[in-house]
Amino acid sequence: MINEKGSFVISLDFELSWGVRDMYRLEEYKDNLIGARSAIPLILKIFDTYNVHATWATVGLLFFENYHEMMKSLPEKKPLYADELLSPYFTIQEIGSDEREDPLHYALSLIKLIASYPNQEIGTHTFSHYYCLEKGQDLTAFRNDLEAALQVAKQNDLSITSFVFPKNQVNEDYLTVCRELGITAYRGNIPHWIYQKRNGKKGEFVKKVFRFLDSYISISSHNCYSTNGTLSSIPYNLPASRFLRPSSSGLKLLESLRLHRITSSLTYAARKGLVYHLWWHPHNFGSNIQENIDFLQKIFDHYATLHMHYGMESLNMKEAAQKLARDTEFRAVNNSFKR
């Protein structure tokens, strides 16, 4: 019997300003981004307390000591998005010279802190927060981008195997390149239509409203999945089950619905031996930091009970991929015996 234990997978998209530059004006969102820097050590601490494993899918541009180092390491072919605003390269000369001067564009000290904690995996969120479904970019630019991300990680003694598509723009045609470059796991989207991604903003508003509602009441169901079955080609797809929305103080009833939506799915996964994959960005915790940490603690208290009763285990994406590989091998051997 395999897969009798449920898995609780967590991934965080660590991007600071690089992930939001085309969505918000810096002034609008600055407090959240600065707050993310304070939230990260607290998140790591609570992960450690509950022995929670997680993947931090980190934007490559955050890895640099200074502007000079960054400029030396930019990919040769850059994406030429039809919408120029999407590219960070046209305005990159506006950033500060290092992490002390510009803590929203550099984060090497935090990356080192994360990597120093047990069971925390540094993954990649591409080098430049690269949009894989946007018009104008192509496979060569994507390959160059991913190579640059893996290279700067390697310079910091980190070997990366987990990948998260920026804006969840999953492009299946790019998975072969991911595999060639050593990626073994990526985070796919929830199969429900409200989570399907296209380029641009068309149809996004309606989906956004439904996604918001889905955080409180079940629209897309539990989104838990088995590691048995069709998910067995490298890189393994570890679809998201739920986005952890930031706390909204004052809305107590909504907060309890939001918690129940997550804990009930976790229970379902634990009982059925399925995977539940929760994700968010550190900057989602950037304001109301304590409320967000307290909310996370409630989720982890629930997980601790499930761990005790059902043996549910916490895995980062790399570990989940390794488990999948073992299970796939087990099935292959089993099938060959049956034949």
Ligand SMILES: [Zn+2]
């Ligand atoms: Zn992102």
